Amino acid sequence: MIDEEKIKLMSKLAIYEKNHGNLDGKINGYFKSDYVYIQNWWTRLSVTIAGFLIIGLILFYKIFVEKVDLFSIDYKAYGMWLGGIIVVLLVVYSVLSSYVHEKRYKASEKRIRKYLQMLRQLEELKLSSQQEEVKKETYESNLPNTRDDHQLL
Amino acid sequence: MNQIYQIREMIISYYKRYERMIFPILKFIASFIIFLFISKMGYAIVLTKLPVGILFGISGMIVPAQWFFLLIIFLVSTHLAFVSVEAAVLVSLFLIIIYLLYIRMFPKQSLLILALLLGFALRIPFVVPLFAGLYVGVSGIIPIAFGTLIWYFIPHIQMLINMKSGELMDIPNVLAKMYVSTIQWVTQDQTAIITIVIFSLAIISVYCISRFSFDYSWYVAIGIGTGINIIGFLVAILILDMDVNILGGLVSNIISMFLMFLVQFMHRVVDYSRAESVQFEDEENYYYVKVIPKIILEKPKREIKRIVQEPNHLEEENKEE
Numbered sequence: 001m002i003d004e005e006k007i008k009l010m011s012k013l014a015i016y017e018k019n020h021g022n023l024d025g026k027i028n029g030y031f032k033s034d035y036v037y038i039q040n041w042w043t044r045l046s047v048t049i050a051g052f053l054i055i056g057l058i059l060f061y062k063i064f065v066e067k068v069d070l071f072s073i074d075y076k077a078y079g080m081w082l083g084g085i086i087v088v089l090l091v092v093y094s095v096l097s098s099y100v101h102e103k104r105y106k107a108s109e110k111r112i113r114k115y116l117q118m119l120r121q122l123e124e125l126k127l128s129s130q131q132e133e134v135k136k137e138t139y140e141s142n143l144p145n146t147r148d149d150h151q152l153l
Numbered sequence: 154m155n156q157i158y159q160i161r162e163m164i165i166s167y168y169k170r171y172e173r174m175i176f177p178i179l180k181f182i183a184s185f186i187i188f189l190f191i192s193k194m195g196y197a198i199v200l201t202k203l204p205v206g207i208l209f210g211i212s213g214m215i216v217p218a219q220w221f222f223l224l225i226i227f228l229v230s231t232h233l234a235f236v237s238v239e240a241a242v243l244v245s246l247f248l249i250i251i252y253l254l255y256i257r258m259f260p261k262q263s264l265l266i267l268a269l270l271l272g273f274a275l276r277i278p279f280v281v282p283l284f285a286g287l288y289v290g291v292s293g294i295i296p297i298a299f300g301t302l303i304w305y306f307i308p309h310i311q312m313l314i315n316m317k318s319g320e321l322m323d324i325p326n327v328l329a330k331m332y333v334s335t336i337q338w339v340t341q342d343q344t345a346i347i348t349i350v351i352f353s354l355a356i357i358s359v360y361c362i363s364r365f366s367f368d369y370s371w372y373v374a375i376g377i378g379t380g381i382n383i384i385g386f387l388v389a390i391l392i393l394d395m396d397v398n399i400l401g402g403l404v405s406n407i408i409s410m411f412l413m414f415l416v417q418f419m420h421r422v423v424d425y426s427r428a429e430s431v432q433f434e435d436e437e438n439y440y441y442v443k444v445i446p447k448i449i450l451e452k453p454k455r456e457i458k459r460i461v462q463e464p465n466h467l468e469e470e471n472k473e474e
Contacts, residue, residue, distance in 0.1 A: 006435075007440060007442065010433050010435070010440065010442075011431055011433075011440075011442045011444050013433075014431035014432070014433045014442070015429045015431055015444060018429065018431055019429075043257075043258065046253040046254075046257055047253065047254065049253055050249075050250050050253035050254050053246060053249065053250050053253075054250065057246065057332070060328070060329070060332065061329075061332060061333075061336075064325055064326070064328070064329035064332075065329050065332065065333055089254075093254075096258070097258065100258060100259075
């Protein structure tokens, strides 16, 4: 027989799996610190690339527009200045990325907790329906079969 | 008023019933409109063909937001590369920097960039800051700023293309010229910066007012946001001599305000979980379930006045008779 409650729960579980299952599975495959750490590295990598592109644009301007003589450049000062840009970008984005990915991890944890709770409910529902069936079978077998007796009489 | 609520309920229930079809179609249409605007450049004829547009629209339906942005960058750069390699390099560099620093981390908020560009193209850009203030928050300022910069940079691209070099050896010099011209544009053209400031003020005020708990605070926030947009642009036109059409701006602001009123009135469509169709199985059966969320709408409050004559009065009246 079709159990309405069971279908409702299973539908909710299926919707979760369809919409968030894959992503949450990936996120939850890591501990929080590991997840944030890995995501931070990806952020740092993309920020470093962006930083180098910005530095490239600045250097291009210096060389081709300001026509700075490459042999008379104070490389140490330039290096410090350009390196400073990348360091500032990295620090700012590390903080931002930690905040964003911690938030994403927490949101994913919350969804998974809800999912597990629904799974437990489904288990309980299954258990209670099994118990019902066992009860029914036990009591039905113990009932006196009076109908046949009457018919015989 | 009751009729309006009934119409709203009808539209929402209709939308929910066919949401599984409507949502992807809307995505396709939005992507296709973006394609049409990019195709207006018309430099790479191959990329303006209808099959490419359909493919682009389908990609917009399927791929995540951040990949879609990469696709747009690729399309724009290819168009430019057909007419000027230098302009393509410069523009794609700027776009890639924006992608790496913002879009990659906040792909969903970045959709506001596209929304603003579409808003500008359809001459109702004011609707986007109002929307960002209501539903995204103060962080919506960043994509709005990027969107505004990109929109005001588009006419400048034509200038860059005109500088194109004839020979391969000239490329660095031409690139340098383009670069200088772009920097001059950033420092001299105040329109983009003023627009960003006005939009930011509108976003902040809409966000703050909509968080108050008084009745209709969301609608008041939209009204005040529109007021800030109008006053901001009037001030910019009068004091800072900004080149904006006053009447057009006013009409656009009013249309944006009414559009946002409509969005706010219907916002439960956005709020609620979507209609879904799922398949699963247990030990006994296979299930194919279509789930349509129930929508409980706020109905207008009805005040019931009890008009009952007190029994003492009735007795007095009887006596008098």
